[in-house]
Amino acid sequence: MQISGNTIFIPGSTSGIGLALAIELQARGNTVIVGGRRAELLERIAAEHPGIDTVQIDTTYPAGIEAAAKEVLAKHPDLNVLVTMAGIMRVEDWHQPESFLASAESVITSNLLGPIRLIAAFIRHLRAQPDATIITVSSGLAFTPLKITPSYNAAKAAIHMLSESIRLQLADTSVKIVELVPPSVRTALLPGQEESEFAMPLDEFVAEVVALLEAQPDAKEIQVERVKFLRYGEARGDYDQVVATLNTSDPHGK
Template sequence: MNITGNTVLVAGGSSGIGRGIAETLHDRGNRVIVAGRRSGQMAEMARLRPGLSWLELDVTDPASVSRMARQLSEEFPQTNVVFANAGVSRTEDLTGTGWTAEAAQAVVETNILGVIRLIGALIPLLAAQDHATLVATGSALAFVPRADFPSYCASKAFLHSWLLSLRHQLRGHKIEVLELSPPYVQTSLTGEAQASDPRAMPLAGYVAAVMEKLEAGDHPNGEILLDVDLPRRHAERDGRFAEVFARLNPA
């Protein structure tokens, strides 16, 4: 993908990985629109980077998704790159007395239905461009789960499969479909502690690595993965699933 001169929507661009990608693409000469629920956060981003725009979006609300898609088509009809990056994560103790299916609901609503809803609403706009790119954020945990995040990991495994079908269905269109599978990165996804967890990859380094891969077209089979995650990605193929699972989930 050419990483300059595009009009880019970053859905889930108000913080973390999405914000890093949005700001970097803005600085590299793209017209960037971020979308999310926290308008104060996005207004501050726009204040710091004149020319950056923002739209309100709650992917769990069908009306909000339709409204945002309409606004985007009217105000930025040239949008040719979309990052579907919105996501939530939480631990769940399925053996705990306090667990109910509602604990999984926000994850399913956001990471599964929300992403489907958003991408579905934006395909017509992308299909109208000469060339377009859709990047959806999954996770390296899609390939081998961390058992304390059962619904989260399953939602990303769902996304992996869904994107395979989407890519196949869009093969006759000029829409490139990419799956971004981050490792553990310093953001506030699971709470403030993650943002400074020394075991997580620094955000700036991850965003720089993603930009390099996008620019170089280094995404075999449409998958953007760091080398460190390849053993996890191919654990099943390499006959090492149980070993990798055990390393991620100590007894």
């Protein structure tokens, strides 16, 4: 993916990593469309960041995704980058089903079905572009589990394998698949995570991500240095130690 000259849709980007990335990518010479559920946040973003377009979308509802896709493509027929940013993280206790089932289902719907439905809504258009990119968003927790967020870990592991698989299928098209693999970042994904010393400062994370995208236009995964501890534990042979460290150091690992 080239770092400038794109038209980029980022659903789930009214705060946190998504919004910070949208702002930085616009500054790099891209047309950026931010998507989110809450109209008041979209209005504020449009007012505070002239040039960023907005569209209301709830990625947990298939009909909402289809409607938003039609709106985005009508206004931006040159769209060539989709970032499947939307997702939630929930703490779960699996000792009793009544304490985790509803949460687990919502996490899977948002973090796995949402990206699948988004890709389905845009893939025909993206395949028709001379150069297109889908950026999926997994996590260091796709590779090392945080015990308090089982469904989030599972959904992100699925996103990793989904990215690997559709990259193979779409190798005969103009669409590249890039997997963004965040570590814990100081956002509101979990209560207290914005103040966590364990988490990476948001501005540092986004700056490193954009620098990697610029330096590695053909990268399959975008990994900041902090995530490699989680990403490669099994390959290094210290997986058990990484799991133990993650689950005793801080409750806000992403």
